[in-house]
Amino acid sequence: MQNNTQQKINIFPDKDGFFGSYGGVFLDENLKKEFKKIADAFLELKDDANFNEELNYLLKHYVDRPSALYHAKNLSAKYGADIFLKREDLNHTGAHKINHSLGEALLAKRLGKTKIIAETGAGQHGVATATAAALMGLECDIYMGEVDIQKEKPNVDKMKILGANVISVQSGKRTLKEAVDEAFSAYLKEYDTAIYAIGSVVGPHPFPMIVEHFQSVIGKEARKQFLELTNTLPDSIVACVGGGSNAIGLFDAFLEDLQVKIYGVEPLGRGIKTGDNAASLTYGTDGIIHGFRCKLLQDENGNPANAYSIASGLDYPGVGPKHCYLQSIGRANYVTVSDEDAMQAFFELSRTEGIIPALESAHAIAFAIKYAKENQNTKILVNLSGRGDKDVDFVMEHMKKNN
Ligand SMILES: *Cc1c(COP(=O)(O)O)cnc(C)c1O
Numbered sequence: 001m002q003n004n005t006q007q008k009i010n011i012f013p014d015k016d017g018f019f020g021s022y023g024g025v026f027l028d029e030n031l032k033k034e035f036k037k038i039a040d041a042f043l044e045l046k047d048d049a050n051f052n053e054e055l056n057y058l059l060k061h062y063v064d065r066p067s068a069l070y071h072a073k074n075l076s077a078k079y080g081a082d083i084f085l086k087r088e089d090l091n092h093t094g095a096h097k098i099n100h101s102l103g104e105a106l107l108a109k110r111l112g113k114t115k116i117i118a119e120t121g122a123g124q125h126g127v128a129t130a131t132a133a134a135l136m137g138l139e140c141d142i143y144m145g146e147v148d149i150q151k152e153k154p155n156v157d158k159m160k161i162l163g164a165n166v167i168s169v170q171s172g173k174r175t176l177k178e179a180v181d182e183a184f185s186a187y188l189k190e191y192d193t194a195i196y197a198i199g200s201v202v203g204p205h206p207f208p209m210i211v212e213h214f215q216s217v218i219g220k221e222a223r224k225q226f227l228e229l230t231n232t233l234p235d236s237i238v239a240c241v242g243g244g245s246n247a248i249g250l251f252d253a254f255l256e257d258l259q260v261k262i263y264g265v266e267p268l269g270r271g272i273k274t275g276d277n278a279a280s281l282t283y284g285t286d287g288i289i290h291g292f293r294c295k296l297l298q299d300e301n302g303n304p305a306n307a308y309s310i311a312s313g314l315d316y317p318g319v320g321p322k323h324c325y326l327q328s329i330g331r332a333n334y335v336t337v338s339d340e341d342a343m344q345a346f347f348e349l350s351r352t353e354g355i356i357p358a359l360e361s362a363h364a365i366a367f368a369i370k371y372a373k374e375n376q377n378t379k380i381l382v383n384l385s386g387r388g389d390k391d392v393d394f395v396m397e398h399m400k401k402n403n
Helices: 030-045 049-061 073-079 097-110 124-136 146-151 153-161 176-190 207-215 219-232 245-254 321-328 340-354 359-374 389-402
Strands: 067-070 080-088 115-120 141-145 165-169 194-196 236-242 261-269 285-289 292-296 335-340 380-384
Touching: 030 097, 030 207, 049 176, 049 285, 049 359, 067 219, 067 292, 067 340, 073 115, 073 340, 073 359, 080 165, 080 219, 097 124, 097 146, 097 207, 097 245, 115 176, 115 219, 124 141, 124 153, 124 219, 141 146, 141 176, 146 153, 146 236, 146 261, 153 165, 165 176, 176 194, 207 245, 207 321, 219 245, 219 380, 236 359, 245 261, 245 321, 245 380, 261 285, 261 340, 261 359, 292 321, 335 359, 340 359, 340 389, 359 380
Parallel strands: 080 380, 115 141, 115 194, 141 165, 236 261, 236 380, 261 335
Antiparallel strands: 067 080, 285 292
């Protein structure tokens, strides 16, 4: 949609936490009150000079920001469009997640909390949270499904080394959804002393707003770097979407540049059948999960469906409310990439540029390559959300099985 009115697109949620009809708080009154307190404290702190000084110091000297903007010359020459990578893979702990984990831990400290509670699926958010908790001297409880604990041993070991308690979740399918359920109920009992640190721009208000704020550093840097490097804005920007935090972090700075086309890439997994993908914006319908309204993959009974992607950081049946809003007003486009195409892009970036991407980020690369072929001589900015070290063993096993 070309928007000719002076409508403000880069919005904060309204006071009840809604972006259009998405978001909100669908929880019991006690938690609502506590979340309101966190929202108020956050809204004050985000403009507090001391808070920002401490955060910016850490982003620079601990995370190693600003992350580089890199013109991928080989990839560009091969596919006929200029592809630029925002290198979140170079951050301490190897992905964008540290941006919001540090922010959440600082917030916890300012609120006088002594503990961080979080859930994790593949363990990436758990490691980033455990890292920030260690740095800030906070206790850290990470809830993780038993199935994931067995699958993701290196990350579980890292969390333990960093001093976190990894709590094995035994209910249901023993994966991410149940881990969120149990972390929430633990938080209900401990909210006087603990803060809940969510892993993406999902969950009840104010969490999507808080995570978005801390991730928006990606787009602020990238827009400035892009202008310095090329004297223009990109024609299109691309990021993978699980819950949507790295994507919204990039998109925010460009939302009002209406000439910049925006693409969020969802995982098509094995295909379009329910249970075979995690493309909530593409195949989901309006529903409620974990206390907020969004586009949701649902089974025939209206329960959250099982989500699947080869990239475990992308397999969540819901998605951030601001993405649902941006889709509904036509400002951002959401597309899909299959497991197989992501796997190919994983090798393609590794072999043309010497950069091994996370399987999540490989979805964005796959779309950028396809888009480059169809839009020659344009400038494409891709958010490389993380590095692929964590995926190396899995990819080698997968190759063995398929050969
Ligand atoms: C967790 C993760 C994602 C998905 O999360 P978003 O909130 O959608 O950004 C993407 N890439 C990497 C490397 C991750 O670790």
